[in-house]
Amino acid sequence: MSEALTYTEPNAILIEECRQGKNEAFKQVYDLYSSAMYTICCRMLNDKEEAKDVLQESFISAFKNIHQYSGKASFGSWLKRIVINACIATIKKRNADLIPLAERDLPEEPLEEDTGMKYTIEDVKTAMNELADGYRIILSLYLFEDHSHKMIAEKLNISEGTSKSQYSRARKKLSGLLKKQDNQNQDARQVEE
Numbered sequence: 001m002s003e004a005l006t007y008t009e010p011n012a013i014l015i016e017e018c019r020q021g022k023n024e025a026f027k028q029v030y031d032l033y034s035s036a037m038y039t040i041c042c043r044m045l046n047d048k049e050e051a052k053d054v055l056q057e058s059f060i061s062a063f064k065n066i067h068q069y070s071g072k073a074s075f076g077s078w079l080k081r082i083v084i085n086a087c088i089a090t091i092k093k094r095n096a097d098l099i100p101l102a103e104r105d106l107p108e109e110p111l112e113e114d115t116g117m118k119y120t121i122e123d124v125k126t127a128m129n130e131l132a133d134g135y136r137i138i139l140s141l142y143l144f145e146d147h148s149h150k151m152i153a154e155k156l157n158i159s160e161g162t163s164k165s166q167y168s169r170a171r172k173k174l175s176g177l178l179k180k181q182d183n184q185n186q187d188a189r190q191v192e193e
Contacts, residue, residue: 009071018066026063033076034059037083044087044140046129054090058083084145088155091133119178127177135170142167 009015011032017025037058041051062082069078119127128136137156141147142163147155149163156163 009075011075012071015066015069015071015075018063029063029075030059033079036076037079040080040083040140040145041087043125043128043144044084044137045090046133046136050090054086055083058086061086080145084141085155088137091137094133119182123178123181124174127174127181130177131170131173134166135173138163138166139170139174 011029014025014028014032018029034055038051038055041054041058042048045051045054058079062079069075128139131139138152141152141155142149149160149167152158152163152167153160158166
């Protein structure tokens with residue numbers, strides 16, 4: 001009979017010191033996780049100053065509620081959920097509805113075939129920054145944070161079908177933006193020659 005594997009948090013001692021209110025432990029946890037969490041904030045919010053604010057608020061919330069961290073999953077995953085929820089809340093405050101009512105529950109659009117074009121991470125980041133909040137959030141949650149459409153629907157208070165259709169539209173829009181960037185880059189190279 002095999003035993004079920006259990007998760008062991010590598011930073012368990014540090015987390016326990018945070019529970020005890022030790023300032024140095026708070027600083028070390030912040031130093032360990034802030035860069036990755038800031039990247040998530042920037043990607044989702046598309047505003048570096050707002051991302052810094054949400055990052056700080058997220059860490060304050062995490063430290064205030066650290067007793068709720070059970071240790072069944074990684075501390076980073078627990079913190080990431082706090083950060084993502086804070087980003088979503090911030091965007092909801094910014095504009096009342098992430099998905100316009102006219103676009104809710106529309107049938108899913110088929111994706112265009114991949115053209116085989118290769119883009120750098122910077123190309124994708126730049127193009128994603130041009131997407132509307134709703135598109136960017138759904139793409140980020142689905143592609144980068146590994147959320148299912150069901151999870152996205154629950155977080156954003158939309159239907160699963162809306163999540164799927166918005167994801168499809170977001171990919172199509174992103175593809176168009178990447179092609180536009182590629183054409184501009186080619187034009188710039190031709191002018192240089």
